[in-house]
Amino acid sequence: MVHSEFIKRSFILDDSETAHKRGRKLKISRILLILLLIAVCVFVVFRLSVRSKFRARIEAIRAAGYPVTLAELNEWYTIPEGAENAADTLIDAFLCYYECNKTQSEFLPIVGRAELPARTEPLAKETKALVTQYIADNQQALELLHEGAAIEHCRYPVDFSVYLESPMCHFSDLRKGAMLLKLEAVLHAENNKPRLAARSVTSIFGIAHSLAKEPVLISQLVRNACQGLAVSSLERVVNRIEFTDEQLVELGKTVADSEDISTVPRAIAGERCIGISVFENPASLSSESVGYKMPPAPVLVLYKALGLAYMEAIIYLDLMNDYIETTQLPLHQCQRAASTIEAKLKATSKTHILLHEFIPAFSAFSRIITIHIRSIAQLNTARVGLAIQRYRLATGNIPDTLTELVPTYLDTIPKDPFDGRPLRYEKLETGFVVYSIGEDGRDDGGKERLPFGERTKGSSTWDITFIVER
Numbered sequence: 001m002v003h004s005e006f007i008k009r010s011f012i013l014d015d016s017e018t019a020h021k022r023g024r025k026l027k028i029s030r031i032l033l034i035l036l037l038i039a040v041c042v043f044v045v046f047r048l049s050v051r052s053k054f055r056a057r058i059e060a061i062r063a064a065g066y067p068v069t070l071a072e073l074n075e076w077y078t079i080p081e082g083a084e085n086a087a088d089t090l091i092d093a094f095l096c097y098y099e100c101n102k103t104q105s106e107f108l109p110i111v112g113r114a115e116l117p118a119r120t121e122p123l124a125k126e127t128k129a130l131v132t133q134y135i136a137d138n139q140q141a142l143e144l145l146h147e148g149a150a151i152e153h154c155r156y157p158v159d160f161s162v163y164l165e166s167p168m169c170h171f172s173d174l175r176k177g178a179m180l181l182k183l184e185a186v187l188h189a190e191n192n193k194p195r196l197a198a199r200s201v202t203s204i205f206g207i208a209h210s211l212a213k214e215p216v217l218i219s220q221l222v223r224n225a226c227q228g229l230a231v232s233s234l235e236r237v238v239n240r241i242e243f244t245d246e247q248l249v250e251l252g253k254t255v256a257d258s259e260d261i262s263t264v265p266r267a268i269a270g271e272r273c274i275g276i277s278v279f280e281n282p283a284s285l286s287s288e289s290v291g292y293k294m295p296p297a298p299v300l301v302l303y304k305a306l307g308l309a310y311m312e313a314i315i316y317l318d319l320m321n322d323y324i325e326t327t328q329l330p331l332h333q334c335q336r337a338a339s340t341i342e343a344k345l346k347a348t349s350k351t352h353i354l355l356h357e358f359i360p361a362f363s364a365f366s367r368i369i370t371i372h373i374r375s376i377a378q379l380n381t382a383r384v385g386l387a388i389q390r391y392r393l394a395t396g397n398i399p400d401t402l403t404e405l406v407p408t409y410l411d412t413i414p415k416d417p418f419d420g421r422p423l424r425y426e427k428l429e430t431g432f433v434v435y436s437i438g439e440d441g442r443d444d445g446g447k448e449r450l451p452f453g454e455r456t457k458g459s460s461t462w463d464i465t466f467i468v469e470r
Helices: 002-063 070-076 086-096 102-107 125-137 139-149 160-165 170-190 194-209 217-240 245-257 263-280 297-305 308-326 331-347 353-358 362-395
Strands: 424-427 432-436 464-468
Touching: 002 263, 002 308, 070 160, 070 263, 086 139, 086 170, 102 125, 125 139, 125 170, 139 170, 139 194, 160 263, 170 194, 170 217, 194 217, 194 245, 217 245, 217 263, 217 362, 217 464, 245 362, 263 308, 263 362, 297 308, 308 331, 308 353, 308 362, 331 362, 362 432, 362 464
Parallel strands: none
Antiparallel strands: 424 432, 432 464
16 A cells, blocks of 8 residues: 555656646747747837838938939939930941051050150151041041030930949940040141131030939049040140130130039939849849859848848938038038048948948949049139130230139139139249149149159159140
8 A cells, every 4th residue: 555655646746747847848938939929029120110211211312303213213314305315426426436456556646555745745747647547537436426525415325224234335435435536636736726626625525424414423434534535635735726715715614514513413313223222122133243243142132031131221321311412512521521421331330241242332432522523623723724825815924823814714713622722823934734732632733643654652642733834
């Protein structure tokens, strides 16, 4: 009896311990389930919150009149209905363009590898003969370039609704066309044909203008490059031939009209559309479209599913808004403000992989804004240089100070876009220099930037100059 009672109690104890263990397991399971439910709720709230914030920013952008999708961006880049499209004529010009061969390239300046002589020096006889023949070979292309450059509206056949896959082949053609026109301007100056030289320079500005409304930053970089070619052409021909006052007035108006501060904010708005499309569909990025190896598509899909892409997108949109607001500041404040935004970007966590690695051109925005400011400085120095030439034509002398140009030749002295002070001016032994201190913020006394092949470590400082030595 005692033995059986012991066995009975043992079973009771075992059942009690088993029940206790079972109860503990159930309790732990409930706790884990509750924690899981809390985690799921937190995740859902987080994802809904970041998505809601992202959508709120999108709607604010749309309410401000900007596009937010690639389809809207494609519609935003348009010309008036029924307007003549300069792109049609310019594309025809590119089809007629005769590119120099390897032998010609050795001896042709601008379009080839040969250097131009100093700005006041004539072309060598052999070089002039080669240039004359090359211009004659490209006469059809040049006439179409002049015709297209004079047309006000332009819309190149780019489909921004599929931007990352859409070819932008007109960029290299435009640069080639601008260089061909510069070579033509140089030849006209050599032949003492100021009216034709002025036409060539004006057409380079027209080619640059054809990109003014194209809403991506690379387009504006190409536009700035073409304007740089136009200003350098103008400087060259002013040093070689004498223009009439009427021609100088027209050239000055062309230069002034080329200063368009709306191009960069418009381009940033276009880039923002591209960024939004990436955050909304990160798996659409391919190694070919971004130029380097991408994570597998499932990883990017999961990244969006977890709400991490939306979290990055909010940071991105806020920074993009900062960049657009920066472009509304006085020009001399833009460079520093853009650098501050760039510092904010660099300070964000490197775990934001889309923000730091895969959004096209984002890390270079502050540099692009600086290039835009530099282009405006080039235009301003050229405009003042032309006003000085008008003063000299009228009086036989160059002014002692720029204030003598106001109000007859200039309404006011343009400000240096890098420091907000009036542009600098120095009389030279022969001629003059008008200059901006440039992006380094240092006045180097009108020191000219050396040609690329002549630059050394010690020649890294320079000003943005327009020099006439006659």
